[in-house]
Amino acid sequence: MHTQSFENTVVIVTGAASGIGRAIITAFVRAGAKGIIADLDKEWSHTVAEKLKAEGGDVIVSLTDISQPDQVDIMLDSALDTWGHLDVFINNAGVGVHKEVVELTDADWDHQINVQLRGSFLCSRAAARQMITQNQGGRIINIGSTAAVNARTEAAPHCVSKAGIVMLTKVMALELGKHNITVNCVSPGLTNVSTVSRGGGATREYIDTFLNMVPLNRLAHPEEIANMVMFLSSKEAEFITGQHIQVDGGYSAGKLAIRGPHHSAETYSINPHE
Numbered sequence: 001m002h003t004q005s006f007e008n009t010v011v012i013v014t015g016a017a018s019g020i021g022r023a024i025i026t027a028f029v030r031a032g033a034k035g036i037i038a039d040l041d042k043e044w045s046h047t048v049a050e051k052l053k054a055e056g057g058d059v060i061v062s063l064t065d066i067s068q069p070d071q072v073d074i075m076l077d078s079a080l081d082t083w084g085h086l087d088v089f090i091n092n093a094g095v096g097v098h099k100e101v102v103e104l105t106d107a108d109w110d111h112q113i114n115v116q117l118r119g120s121f122l123c124s125r126a127a128a129r130q131m132i133t134q135n136q137g138g139r140i141i142n143i144g145s146t147a148a149v150n151a152r153t154e155a156a157p158h159c160v161s162k163a164g165i166v167m168l169t170k171v172m173a174l175e176l177g178k179h180n181i182t183v184n185c186v187s188p189g190l191t192n193v194s195t196v197s198r199g200g201g202a203t204r205e206y207i208d209t210f211l212n213m214v215p216l217n218r219l220a221h222p223e224e225i226a227n228m229v230m231f232l233s234s235k236e237a238e239f240i241t242g243q244h245i246q247v248d249g250g251y252s253a254g255k256l257a258i259r260g261p262h263h264s265a266e267t268y269s270i271n272p273h274e
Contacts, residue, residue, distance in 0.1 A: 015093030066119035137180035173242030189248025215250030
């Protein structure tokens with residue numbers, strides 16, 4: 001767990017009602033930050049908010065469709081109206097469409113691209129503009145995916161949008177460095193979010209097949225992804241920008257020889273970023 005205090009830091013996390021996003025906003029608030037839970041799921045968003053408030057956290061909910069510029073502006077205004085500034089923005093929202101290319105509809109493609117790539121662009125642009133106005137630097141962190149650099153079947157819009165996010169990260173890092181704003185991308189591997197997820201899951205067969213390619217031979221915990229995000233938001237990481245960091249147990253390092261089955265659980269919830 002990252003131990004730096006984030007007292008008086010204002011952070012917005014999209015897709016924060018469950019999964020990795022929930023782990024990220026929880027880690028920040030427990031470290032003293034004030035935060036916005038940005039999500040379209042009203043019930044889950046308020047559940048997270050109530051839990052953090054019960055612990056003494058200072059959070060608000062913003063029900064936001066990040067593919068819509070006006071809603072992104074409202075979300076940002078909520079932070080400014082409440083706390084007066086913005087320090088860290090985390091683009092985490094994601095959706096899943098699992099079809100081969102020839103089976104994808106226009107709506108399937110547009111939905112995932114709009115949420116993951118267009119949404120990350122709109123939010124990053126809005127956050128950067130505010131941080132430039134404040135003239136105090138800032139941190140923008142995008143949650144990517146190992147699919148950004150490892151193509152997989154039945155995931156074309158996911159792979160394309162996440163690859164785009166990686167390049168958006170690099171371009172914005174080049175452009176915003178002069179404003180002391182760092183921009184980085186964290187790409188999780190397969191992550192067990194069963195305790196903080198709205199549902200969905202993978203079969204034991206899928207998990208075991210995937211783990212055959214992971215040197216550390218286990219799923220990531222959402223808190224491990226949150227720890228990397230926290231580090232990149234800390235003072236210790238102020239000279240790190242434009243980086244794509246894969247937190248995947250070594251999956252991206254290369255290929256392993258095939259191993260036999262080795263995991264005991266029947267199903268896991270899976271984050272939409274793996």
